[in-house]
Every structure is written in structure tokens, then in C-alpha cells.
Amino acid sequence: MIANILNKLTNQIELTNEEISGLIRAINEDKISPVQIAGFQVALMMKGPTLAEISAIAQAMRDNCIQLSPNVPGDLMDTCGTGGGLSTFNISTAVAIVAASAGITVAKHGSRSISSLSGSADVLEALDVAIDLDPADASKMMEDIGIAFLYAPLFHPVMGKVLPPETELGIKTIFYTIIGPLINPAGANLHLMGVYKPELLETVSQVARSLGYRHGLFVHGTDGLDEISLLGPTLVHELKDGKLSRYEITPEQFGLTRCTLSDIATGTPAENANTIRQVFSGIDKGPRRDSVLLNAAGALYVGGLAENIAEGLAMAADLIDSGKAQEKLRQLSEASNRYARHKQERELP
Structure with missing residues (x-):
């Protein structure tokens, strides 16, 4: 063959x-x-690779992963991005927690960093979240508290076999740049996805459509950010109920002030965890909070809780100011560690 x-x-x-x-x-x-x-x-x-080949690979990767089917109402959301853009603190991880605090069930897919100081798994560990949960435990967490972290290497045996040759060769193939974020093992069909190259936006959104995504925002900051950018304009490809639209947004549209990369730059996992805690506790009310708010607004819009990004922005601010996001982080930490202890007990001889 x-x-x-x-x-x-x-x-x-x-x-x-x-x-x-x-x-x-x-x-x-x-x-x-x-x-x-x-x-x-x-x-x-x-x-x-053609669009048809990429779509077929993504579907086959989904078919060959360890799949989850949590018993939850409504659709599941992911905020996993491609990585590879300008390195900021872990905005999408913070956004996942804000979205869950609003009542959206979040299957946060991710791994350790490949291209920056801190990946989603790294910062969640620094936030005292256990990341290596069994599929059954991750499903139960989504049912109990509305969010779980799905550590990609535990769910994608094929990815574990294609990435080492890619790394050894020193190349980035579609497995890294496109496929990874689109193969959520829980089949999430709502997605706020940062894309590190503008030329990938069309392909990513088309593949998502082929996979049956219901609503997604695929975003690229024209400054090189793989998030909705607070530095300048953001290109958006929106997929909703099978229809694609393309537009551009800026921070000023939503009453936000542009910042510089240094204002929201990444640090170590411990430093990024502290940033997220300060944003959630209300200590940090500067650009880092605004970056979380802007991206959380997109997630709340994708999740159907806000009519548009502007409405989502006000909702995200309330979720943080009311302490709901901070409380969801506490629940995520406590529940994940409880299930991790149960896993260790099951594995004892």
C-alpha cells in the first residue's frame, strides 16, 4: 500500500x-x-496537499483517535489553535475557562509547547490542573463541571507516530499546521481557532466545514498573532451552519485600545499562570485582561450566548468581574486532581 x-x-x-x-x-x-x-x-x-486530501486526513485522524462521548446537552467547544504565531501568554487557555464559566461545555484540546515557552498543558499544570486524565474521567469532568483538558498525546496515537519523523526532518507538515487543532477527540464542533499564517485561513475553515463544524471563528492577527489581536486588525473566517464569511475586525470597533506585543508577551508557564490568576482576580485590568476579553467575546459568540462579539465582550467582562471565571478555574483544578488521584488508586497493584 x-x-x-x-x-x-x-x-x-x-x-x-x-x-x-x-x-x-x-x-x-x-x-x-x-x-x-x-x-x-x-x-x-x-x-x-489538496483540500480533499487534507480533509480526508483530518477525518481519518479523528476516526483513529481515542474518542470521548460525554453526556452533555448542546455542542462542545474547543479553543485550540495552531500555535506558531507571535508568542503571547496563554490567552486561548484562559478563554476556555471563561467560556466554561458561562455554561458552554468546553473540551479544551492541547499539548505542551512546541514553538513557545508555554503551551496549554504547561500553563494548566502551573495552575494546578492535572492534565493526564483517562478518557472516561475527562468525559465525567465535562458532565460535572463543564470543562476538561484533553492532553493530545494521550488521545492521538497516530500523531505520536507522525510528529517524531517530522521533527527529526526539521519540517512542518499539515499535521502540525492544520490537522492537530481540528481533531478534537470529543468531536467539538464549536471552535475559536487562532491560525498562525493568513494563507492557511481558507484551508482550515474549509476543512472544518468538511468535518461538520457548526460554528467557528478562524482568526489571524495581521501582526502575526494567532489570536484575535489587540495589536491591530484581525482577519476572520467565520463558518456558521455550513456558510463561510470573511471579514476584518479591529480592537477600536469594540472600544479597546491597541497594545504592543511586550504588553501581552509570553513568559514561563509559572509566569503565565500568574497572569491568568491576576486577570481572573481583577488585579490586572490592562492589555492582558483586554486580550482575554476580546477572545472570550469571540468564544461566547461562537457558543451562541452572545449575538455578536461586542455583546460577548460585555458578557466576558461580567464573567471575570463577578468571579465566575475564577471559580471555574478552582473547580477545574479540584476536579482534575480528584480524578487524577482516583486514576492512581486504580493503577495500584
Whole structure:
């Protein structure tokens, strides 16, 4: 199979859905060697993946992950982005907690940092959140408190096999730049997703549509931010009920003042955790709070709790000022550690 796939790719021939599905399944079942995986990645990159191929790979990756089905009303939300943009503190992680405090069920997908000082897993650990939960425990957390962190390496065995060859080769393929954030193991179909390159916005939003996303904002700050930017304009591709629209927004539209990157730059996981705590406690009322508010506004709009981003901004401010976001963080920490202790007890001989 792999020889035929490599032959097609090197001859600039598009792969079929069946070929891609079979390949990803074979990788999952350890029937493809690391050298063959690397060959596939390089050949696909050299040919240039089509939208149909990317969509098929994303669907196959979802089909071959460890899936969750929490018993919750309504749709699930994710705020996982591509990474790779200008490094800010963990805005999307803070936004996930704000969204959950509003009553949106959040399946926060993520991992440790690849391209910055602090990934979502890193900052959550610094916030005293246990990240390595079993699928059943993560599902129960979403049912109990409306949010759980899904540590990507525990749910995506295929990703664990394609990323090492990619890293060793020193290349970034679609597995890193596009696929990862779109394969939430709980099947979240609401998404606020930062994208690190503007040219990827169209592809990401089209793939999301093929996967059945109901509502998503795919955003790129023109300054290089993979968030809704407080530094300047943000390009937005909005997917809602199968329809795509494209527009640009600025902080001034929502009564916010632009800042510089240094105002919201990343630090260590401990420093970013302290930033999030200060924003949630009301100590920090500057640009870092505004960045959380602006992105949380987008999440609340995607989640259907706000009619637009402007309305979401006021709602996000109330969720922080009332202490609801801070309380949701406390619940996330306590519940995750309780389930982590139960997991350790189950594993004792």
C-alpha cells in the first residue's frame, strides 16, 4: 500500500479518501515504519496537499483517535489553535475557562509547547490542573463541571507516530499546521481557532466545514498573532451552519485600545499562570485582561450566548468581574486532581 501511495504522490497524483483512510489506519496499527511515514510526509509536502486530501486526513485522524462521548446537552467547544504565531501568554487557555464559566461545555484540546515557552498543558499544570486524565474521567469532568483538558498525546496515537519523523526532518507538515487543532477527540464542533499564517485561513475553515463544524471563528492577527489581536486588525473566517464569511475586525470597533506585543508577551508557564490568576482576580485590568476579553467575546459568540462579539465582550467582562471565571478555574483544578488521584488508586497493584 505505502509503495503505491508514494508512487502516486511523487507523480503528482491526488490520493483517494480510501487510500488515506487505509494509510492512517495502518500507521495506527504500526504497519508503517517511521522511514515510510517520513517518506509519505515529504512526498505529500512536495506534491502539495489538496483540500480533499487534507480533509480526508483530518477525518481519518479523528476516526483513529481515542474518542470521548460525554453526556452533555448542546455542542462542545474547543479553543485550540495552531500555535506558531507571535508568542503571547496563554490567552486561548484562559478563554476556555471563561467560556466554561458561562455554561458552554468546553473540551479544551492541547499539548505542551512546541514553538513557545508555554503551551496549554504547561500553563494548566502551573495552575494546578492535572492534565493526564483517562478518557472516561475527562468525559465525567465535562458532565460535572463543564470543562476538561484533553492532553493530545494521550488521545492521538497516530500523531505520536507522525510528529517524531517530522521533527527529526526539521519540517512542518499539515499535521502540525492544520490537522492537530481540528481533531478534537470529543468531536467539538464549536471552535475559536487562532491560525498562525493568513494563507492557511481558507484551508482550515474549509476543512472544518468538511468535518461538520457548526460554528467557528478562524482568526489571524495581521501582526502575526494567532489570536484575535489587540495589536491591530484581525482577519476572520467565520463558518456558521455550513456558510463561510470573511471579514476584518479591529480592537477600536469594540472600544479597546491597541497594545504592543511586550504588553501581552509570553513568559514561563509559572509566569503565565500568574497572569491568568491576576486577570481572573481583577488585579490586572490592562492589555492582558483586554486580550482575554476580546477572545472570550469571540468564544461566547461562537457558543451562541452572545449575538455578536461586542455583546460577548460585555458578557466576558461580567464573567471575570463577578468571579465566575475564577471559580471555574478552582473547580477545574479540584476536579482534575480528584480524578487524577482516583486514576492512581486504580493503577495500584
